[in-house]
Amino acid sequence: LVALETISFARGVPAPxxxxxxxxxxxxxxxLEVDGARTLSYGPAAGYAPLREWIAERHGVDxxxxxxxxxxxxxxxxxxxxxxxxxxxxxxxxxxxxxxxxKILAGLGADVVPLPMDDEGLDPDGxxxxxxxxxxxxxxxxxxxxxxxxxxxxxERRRRLVQLTLEHSLRVLEDDPYGLVRFEGDPxxxxxxxxxxxxxxxxSSFSKTIAPGLRVGYLVLPERLAADLEERAQSTYITPxxxxxxxxxxxxxxxxxxxxxxxxxxxxxxxxxxxxxALERSLPPGASWSRPExxxxxxxxxxxxxxxxxxxxxxxxxxxxxxKGADFFPRGGGEHSARLAYSFVSPGEIEExxxxxxxxLPAAAPV
Amino acid sequence: LVALETISFARGVPAPxxxxxxxxxxxxxxxLEVDGARTLSYGPAAGYAPLREWIAERHGVDxxxxxxxxxxxxxxxxxxxxxxxxxxxxxxxxxxxxxxxxKILAGLGADVVPLPMDDEGLDPDGxxxxxxxxxxxxxxxxxxxxxxxxxxxxxERRRRLVQLTLEHSLRVLEDDPYGLVRFEGDPxxxxxxxxxxxxxxxxSSFSKTIAPGLRVGYLVLPERLAADLEERAQSTYITPxxxxxxxxxxxxxxxxxxxxxxxxxxxxxxxxxxxxxALERSLPPGASWSRPExxxxxxxxxxxxxxxxxxxxxxxxxxxxxxKGADFFPRGGGEHSARLAYSFVSPGEIEExxxxxxxxLPAAAPV
Numbered sequence: 001l002v003a004l005e006t007i008s009f010a011r012g013v014p015a016p017x018x019x020x021x022x023x024x025x026x027x028x029x030x031x032l033e034v035d036g037a038r039t040l041s042y043g044p045a046a047g048y049a050p051l052r053e054w055i056a057e058r059h060g061v062d063x064x065x066x067x068x069x070x071x072x073x074x075x076x077x078x079x080x081x082x083x084x085x086x087x088x089x090x091x092x093x094x095x096x097x098x099x100x101x102x103k104i105l106a107g108l109g110a111d112v113v114p115l116p117m118d119d120e121g122l123d124p125d126g127x128x129x130x131x132x133x134x135x136x137x138x139x140x141x142x143x144x145x146x147x148x149x150x151x152x153x154x155x156e157r158r159r160r161l162v163q164l165t166l167e168h169s170l171r172v173l174e175d176d177p178y179g180l181v182r183f184e185g186d187p188x189x190x191x192x193x194x195x196x197x198x199x200x201x202x203x204s205s206f207s208k209t210i211a212p213g214l215r216v217g218y219l220v221l222p223e224r225l226a227a228d229l230e231e232r233a234q235s236t237y238i239t240p241x242x243x244x245x246x247x248x249x250x251x252x253x254x255x256x257x258x259x260x261x262x263x264x265x266x267x268x269x270x271x272x273x274x275x276x277x278a279l280e281r282s283l284p285p286g287a288s289w290s291r292p293e294x295x296x297x298x299x300x301x302x303x304x305x306x307x308x309x310x311x312x313x314x315x316x317x318x319x320x321x322x323x324k325g326a327d328f329f330p331r332g333g334g335e336h337s338a339r340l341a342y343s344f345v346s347p348g349e350i351e352e353x354x355x356x357x358x359x360x361l362p363a364a365a366p367v
Numbered sequence: 368l369v370a371l372e373t374i375s376f377a378r379g380v381p382a383p384x385x386x387x388x389x390x391x392x393x394x395x396x397x398x399l400e401v402d403g404a405r406t407l408s409y410g411p412a413a414g415y416a417p418l419r420e421w422i423a424e425r426h427g428v429d430x431x432x433x434x435x436x437x438x439x440x441x442x443x444x445x446x447x448x449x450x451x452x453x454x455x456x457x458x459x460x461x462x463x464x465x466x467x468x469x470k471i472l473a474g475l476g477a478d479v480v481p482l483p484m485d486d487e488g489l490d491p492d493g494x495x496x497x498x499x500x501x502x503x504x505x506x507x508x509x510x511x512x513x514x515x516x517x518x519x520x521x522x523e524r525r526r527r528l529v530q531l532t533l534e535h536s537l538r539v540l541e542d543d544p545y546g547l548v549r550f551e552g553d554p555x556x557x558x559x560x561x562x563x564x565x566x567x568x569x570x571s572s573f574s575k576t577i578a579p580g581l582r583v584g585y586l587v588l589p590e591r592l593a594a595d596l597e598e599r600a601q602s603t604y605i606t607p608x609x610x611x612x613x614x615x616x617x618x619x620x621x622x623x624x625x626x627x628x629x630x631x632x633x634x635x636x637x638x639x640x641x642x643x644x645a646l647e648r649s650l651p652p653g654a655s656w657s658r659p660e661x662x663x664x665x666x667x668x669x670x671x672x673x674x675x676x677x678x679x680x681x682x683x684x685x686x687x688x689x690x691k692g693a694d695f696f697p698r699g700g701g702e703h704s705a706r707l708a709y710s711f712v713s714p715g716e717i718e719e720x721x722x723x724x725x726x727x728l729p730a731a732a733p734v
Contacts, residue, residue: 013409021403028395028610036388040580042380070437070582074604103602213407215437215608235470237441241582241608243395 004319007353009340012147012296015271018264018343019211020256027250031243039242045234046226047218048245054252059220061197067229070240072177072205072217076101078232079201079219080138083171084108087137092130094122094140096299096328096337098147098175101140105330110137112330119290121146121153124160131168138171143191145178145295148328148339152293155188162194172200180261181208182294183269198222206248208296209261214244268296274347275340275354282358289340296343299325302336306364311338314360320353371686374720376707379514379663382638385631385710386578387623394617398610406609412601413593414585415612421619426587428564434596437607439544439572439584443468445599446568446586447505450538451475454504459497461489461507463666463695463704465514465542468507472697477504479697486657488513488520491527498535505538510558512545512662515695515706519660522555529561539567547628548575549661550636565589573615575663576628581611635663641714642707642721649725656707663710666692669703673731678705681727687720 031039039048046052047068056063069075080101084091091105095114105112113136116126122141130136141161143153153161165172174191192202197220205217219229233240251257275298279289286303300322302308308324315321322341325334342350398406406415413419414435423430436442447468451458458472462481472479480503483493489508497503508528510520520528532539541558559569564587572584586596600607618624642665646656653670667689669675675691682688689708692701709717 016404016408019404019407021399021407024407025396025399025403028399029392032388032392032395036392037383037386038580040386040388040391040578041383042579070608071604071606077603100602100605107602211407212409213405213606213609215604215606235467235474236444237438237582238467239438239580239582241437241611242580243614244608244610247610 006316007320007345007349007356009320009322009342009345009353011344012341013212013344014208014264015267015344015346018267020251020260023251023256023260024211024247027247027254028243031246031250035246039246042239043242045239046230047240048242048249051245051249051252054249055218055220059192059197059202061220062223064223065197065220065226067219067221067226067233068240068245069217069219069233070237071207071215072175072203072219073100075203075217075219075229076173076175077104078229079173079221080104080108080110082225082228082232083137084110088135090134090136092127092136092139093330094142094146095330096148096325096334097140098142099327102330114330114333117149117151119151120157121151122157122161124157124164127161127164131164131170136170138173140173140175141191142175144176144188145181145292145297147178147295148297148323148325149299150290150292150295150297151299152188158188158191158194162191162200165195165199170199173203174200175203177205177208178295179204181265181268181296183265183272185293192220201225209257209264210248210251214248215241216244216248265294268343270347271342271345271350272298274350275342278351278354282355284358284362287361296341298340298342300338300340302338302361302364304336306336306361308334308336308338311360311364314364315357318356318360320356373683374687374712374716374723376687376689376709376712376720378711379708380579380711381575381631382634382711382713385634387618387627390618390623390627391578391614394614394621395610398613398617402613406613409606410609412606413597414607415609415616418612418616418619421616422585422587426559426564426569428587429590431590432564432587432593434586434588434593434600435607435612436584436586436600437604438574438582439542439570439586440467442570442584442586442596443540443542444471445596446540446588447471447475447477449592449595449599450504451477455502457501457503459494459503459506460697461509461513462697463515463692463701464507465509466694469697481697481700484516484518486518487524488518489524489528491524491531494528494531498531498537503537505540507540507542508558509542511543511555512548512659512664514545514662515664515690515692516666517657517659517662517664518666519555525555525558525561529558529567532562532566537566540570541567542570544572544575545662546571548632548635548663550632550639552660559587568592576624576631577615577618581615582608583611583615632661635710637714638709638712638717639665641717642709645718645721649722651725651729654728663708665707665709667705667707669705669728669731671703673703673728675701675703675705678727678731681731682724685723685727687723
């Protein structure tokens with residue numbers, strides 16, 4: 001008996017090779033030596049000023065509109081709490097969507113409404129219908145290389161979405177952690193750019209472009225809302241971890257952001273390629289999948305007879321894991337789907353893992 | 368006209384000289400070089416394992432009972448949210464007490480009941496009366512070198528408090544950020560030690576013993592509650608900033624914790640001495656103050672005629688600031704009192720600042 005090494009398509013995290021460990025070690029030492037008294041004491045609840053300014057400049061806004069948080073999920077917690085405080089309890093999300101916000105929204109007592117998606121991303125007609133049915137506190141969307149589906153909202157649909165946003169005075173949270181991790185193709189304009197940043201709030205982080213362990217996320221939002229959330233941040237943790245933010249700033253200041261990003265994109269692009277090739281080779285007819293131009297994930301749709309929860313059990317036994325599609329819906333859906341992450345595993349492991357899935361699938365879908 | 372440099376007795380933060388900047392720069396570089404892949408990726412929501420283990424050992428518990436958070440206030444947010452979820456809305460606090468928890472409790476809709484204190488700390492008879500009046504979700508107490516009063520609960524009262532805790536099945540949060548910053552005298556047993564850690568939850572941080580900017584706080588709590596709070600942490604920020612926690616661990620591992628603490632105690636002890644001497648010299652009869660054996664603060668009680676809010680305005684104009692006593696009470700009290708922090712300013716500034724207060728006080732209290 002040979003114990004199989006489990007191959008994880010479940011872990012949506014960067015492979016260790018993606019992390020610029022040596023460079024960050026240099027940066028950490030440098031910021032403490034140069035700016036130690038500032039980074040080691042209490043400071044602004046909105047975060048390390050030079051990094052706020054750099055982000056503000058990239059987004060063409062005043063730095064008072066940038067809030068740095070200990071990871072972007074923490075920013076989601078502050079924002080969702082604020083918007084649900086005096087807004088309607090309804091929150092619109094993509095179906096499927098990132099599971100952690102779903103959990104937070106449930107904890108806040110929100111009425112979460114999933115909107116239909118297809119290969120071009122969120123369907124604007126579905127959004128329009130949902131808005132006609134009643135007001136919403138906000139729409140949560142990940143328009144580029146979506147988690148979990150890997151889908152990207154087309155430019156035409158982005159324009160339509162912004163139009164609906166303005167017509168209905170809708171607030172939108174555009175979560176964009178993966179947008180810069182692009183292997184090919186031209187980036188579409190962000191919703192934030194198209195709308196101008198009055199109703200669209202932009203969220204991102206350095207988890208995918210530098211390192212997730214630094215826990216540096218950010219929001220770009222209207223000034224008034226930024227001030228409200230800064231107060232929430234101060235009441236929660238006084239000051240975020242400035243050291244991490246200063247390390248990110250030092251990394252950027254040294255001109256390492258772009259070269260490191262190119263390195264990451266090359267590493268992950270090869271993995272995406274390996275997964276697409278393996279899926280073509282190993283999966284039976286009836287299965288289909290998204291073809292992301294970037295990001296960490298693709299979405300596998302099995303034929304209707306396949307129960308993804310059952311498949312996951314069999315796959316785990318066969319030494320390959322994924323996250324079943326149903327985990328990304330607030331109330332049913334995705335029963336025949338799976339999120340496959342190619343970010344953590346090597347091209348060789350990807351080939352082997354997909355082959356294992358390919359062996360299981362025909363039996364999992366009785367004709 | 369000479370513009371006076373403002374002397375801050377308001378800032379309850381360590382003076383820059385307290386921060387071991389060079390050592391921490393070394394530690395930061397070392398942890399990234401040795402343990403970079405772990406500290407730069409996602410990890411356990413409860414924090415960096417080696418530091419959890421060290422803390423667990425110091426408190427004689429299993430490491431599953433230790434939760435590391437991005438600053439101890441974040442731990443308070445998780446804990447208060449959890450205890451108020453299915454407990455009564457009543458929370459008992461010391462009057463006066465640390466203002467940030469008061470704000471968090473108000474935000475959670477708690478019914479906050481201040482208990483009387485004197486020079487020996489919280490009055491157990493007051494606690495007993497409050498418990499007789501109805502159940503409470505928990506008691507929040509800072510028994511050693513309290514913020515804001517600088518008072519320390521006597522050993523006899525600690526025993527009495529623990530007895531009441533057991534009799535009434537009360538939960539207690541013992542917040543102890545200052546306990547190790549002791550200039551003289553023997554430390555009393557913690558409530559946690561006296562009770563055994565079943566009903567008393569212990570909270571502390573490395574903000575006063577290493578550096579506040581690292582934002583490393585912790586809770587020691589019953590296993591079940593620790594698991595609940597770990598889930599809250601994961602839902603809020605996935606992973607805390609492991610890098611900071613690894614730096615603290617490296618600092619400790621190198622044997623720097625105790626020598627650094629001695630250095631800090633010497634620095635701050637001299638400031639406490641300077642403030643006590645200056646108060647004796649400069650303040651008019653009718654004023655009295657606490658004489659803490661450690662920590663950051665002392666509590667100034669002016670004569671009844673003094674309105675501390677008005678005094679603060681005059682003092683600010685005269686170039687010295689403090690926090691007025693009323694800010695530390697949930698519902699009235701402290702109108703003639705002030706919190707004076709000696710942690711941030713030099714002995715020379717302390718002398719000058721107290722002299723400025725001494726000039727204002729006689730006029731502030733018309734006979």
